[in-house]
Amino acid sequence: MRLLVVPAFVLSCAVIAYPVHAQPVTLSGLAYLDYEFVFESNDGNGDNGFGYRRIYLTADYRVSELWDGRLRLEMRDDHTSSDGTPVPFVKDFWVRRRNAFGGGHEIAVGVAPTPVLTVSEAFWGFRSLEKTILDRQGIAPTRDLGLLLRGRITKDERIRYGLMFANNSGVSAETDLGKRVYAQLEAYPDEHITFTLGGDYAAATDNVGEAVTANSFLGYSTGRSHLGVEAYLRSEDNGGEDFRDRGLALFARSKIDERLELVARFDMAVRDLGVGDGTTNQFFLVGVAISPDPNVHIIPNVQVDKVEGVDVATILARLTLHVDIN
Numbered sequence: 001m002r003l004l005v006v007p008a009f010v011l012s013c014a015v016i017a018y019p020v021h022a023q024p025v026t027l028s029g030l031a032y033l034d035y036e037f038v039f040e041s042n043d044g045n046g047d048n049g050f051g052y053r054r055i056y057l058t059a060d061y062r063v064s065e066l067w068d069g070r071l072r073l074e075m076r077d078d079h080t081s082s083d084g085t086p087v088p089f090v091k092d093f094w095v096r097r098r099n100a101f102g103g104g105h106e107i108a109v110g111v112a113p114t115p116v117l118t119v120s121e122a123f124w125g126f127r128s129l130e131k132t133i134l135d136r137q138g139i140a141p142t143r144d145l146g147l148l149l150r151g152r153i154t155k156d157e158r159i160r161y162g163l164m165f166a167n168n169s170g171v172s173a174e175t176d177l178g179k180r181v182y183a184q185l186e187a188y189p190d191e192h193i194t195f196t197l198g199g200d201y202a203a204a205t206d207n208v209g210e211a212v213t214a215n216s217f218l219g220y221s222t223g224r225s226h227l228g229v230e231a232y233l234r235s236e237d238n239g240g241e242d243f244r245d246r247g248l249a250l251f252a253r254s255k256i257d258e259r260l261e262l263v264a265r266f267d268m269a270v271r272d273l274g275v276g277d278g279t280t281n282q283f284f285l286v287g288v289a290i291s292p293d294p295n296v297h298i299i300p301n302v303q304v305d306k307v308e309g310v311d312v313a314t315i316l317a318r319l320t321l322h323v324d325i326n
Helices: 005-017 118-124
Strands: 025-040 048-062 067-075 089-100 105-113 143-152 159-166 180-187 193-202 211-221 225-238 241-257 260-272 278-293 296-307 314-325
Antiparallel strands (some): 089 105, 143 159, 180 193, 193 211, 225 241
16 A cells, blocks of 8 residues: 555545634745756757746645645656646645644654755755755655654754655655665754754665665854855665765855845765766856845856766856745
C-alpha cells in the first residue's frame, strides 16, 4: 500500500468529521518568469527567450485547531507533455498535527519538505534565482513522501530539531524497498545567528548503493543584510566503488532600501570518484532585486557556471520576475 494513502485517508476522515464551513482554506501561489540570454555556452551562443521556471498554486487548509495541511501543485518548464505544454504535479500534500506530545512539537505525513533544506533555503531567500547547493547538486531532495517530526528542544525554541523517515523517491511514488532518514538540529543563539547541523542516510537499493550525507549551515543577519555559508559531505558506496561529494556555498544579500536589494553567491562542488579523478563545478551569481510592490520582484541577474572538463563556461543574463499571489 502506498504511503500516499495515509494522508488521503486522514484528510477524508477530517472532512467527514468537520463540516465544510469549519475548514478555512487559504489560496496562494507564486510564479518565476524569465527572459534569458545566453552569452556563452558549450552548446552555442545567442540562445534567448521567455519562459517560466516555476508556478505554484497552494491551498492551505485548517481542519481544526490542532489539524491542518497543505496541497500544492507545481508547473515548471522542464516538466511538460510531449507537445511542450505544462504538466502539473503534486509538490506538497501533507496533513499535520500541531502541538503534539504535550506541545511544542508537530507531526506531519505525506509529501512534505525535508528538514535538511528548509532553514538554509529560507535564509538564502532567492529561490527565484537558484536552488540551495544541496538541491542544486542533487544531494538532497526538497520534498519526500513520508513521516515528518519537528519541534523544540528548549522551551525558548532557540534549539529545534527535525526528523523524517521517507521513501527517498522525492515527489514520486515509492519504487523500491530502500528508505531514507533525515535529521537536523537548528540553533538560534541570538537574533542574528542561525546554525544547523544535519544529515541523512539512504539505504541501498537494487540500482543505487547506500549513501551518507552530512551538512551544515551558518547564517548571520543584521535585519537588512544576510551572510550565509553552507557545506556538505556525501559518501556513496555503489557496487564497490566509492563516490564522494563535497560542496561549499557562500552568499550575501543586503537591502539598500525597502525596494532595492543586492545579492551575490558563489558555489564550489566536487564530485570525486574515489580514485583521484574528480569533477569540479563552480557557480557564480550576482543580481539586483527591485520591488515596486511587496509581492512583485524584478531581478536582473547574471550567472556563470563552469564545469571541469567542459571547455566553455555557461554565461547567461536573466531578467527574472518573481510574483507572490496572496
